[in-house]
Amino acid sequence: MKKIKPEELSDAVMEELEKYRDLAAEDLKEAVKETGNSVKKDISASAPVRTGKYKKSWAVKTVSENAEGIEVTVHSRNRYQIAHLLEHGHAKRGGGRVAAIPHIKPAEEKGEEELVRKIKAKLTLGG
Numbered sequence: 205m206k207k208i209k210p211e212e213l214s215d216a217v218m219e220e221l222e223k224y225r226d227l228a229a230e231d232l233k234e235a236v237k238e239t240g241n242s243v244k245k246d247i248s249a250s251a252p253v254r255t256g257k258y259k260k261s262w263a264v265k266t267v268s269e270n271a272e273g274i275e276v277t278v279h280s281r282n283r284y285q286i287a288h289l290l291e292h293g294h295a296k297r298g299g300g301r302v303a304a305i306p307h308i309k310p311a312e313e314k315g316e317e318e319l320v321r322k323i324k325a326k327l328t329l330g331g
Contacts, residue, residue: 231326246311
C-alpha cells in the first residue's frame with residue numbers, strides 16, 4: 205500500500221488510471237489478434253475445396269497498430285478474386301447459376317461475438 209498526501213491524490217489517481225488504460229489496451233489488442241486468427245481458421249475450415257489452394261490462401265494481416273489499439277484484416281492472399289463469387293454465387297457463361305457457398309459471413313459473425321465475449325472477460329476479470 206502506498207501512502208500519499210491529500211494534495212497528491214489527483215496525481216496518484218491519474219497515474220493508476222493510465223496504468224489501467226495501458227493494461228486494457230494490451231488486453232484488447234490480444235483479443236483482436238486471437239479473434240482474427242480464429243476467424244481465419246473458421247473460413248479455412250468451411251471454404252470450398254477443389255484444389256485446396258483457396259482454402260490455404262487465408263491469412264491475418266495487421267493493418268495498423270498504435271498504443272491504444274490494433275486493426276487486423278482476414279483476407280485471401282492470392283485467391284481474393286474468387287472469394288465473393290464463392291460466397292455469393294455467380295452466373296454461368298452458358299446460363300444458369302453456381303450456388304453460393306457462404307463461408308466468410310458466418311465466420312465473420314462468429315468472430316464478432318467472440319471478440320465481444322473476450323473483451324468483456326478480459327476487462328471484467330482483469331485478463
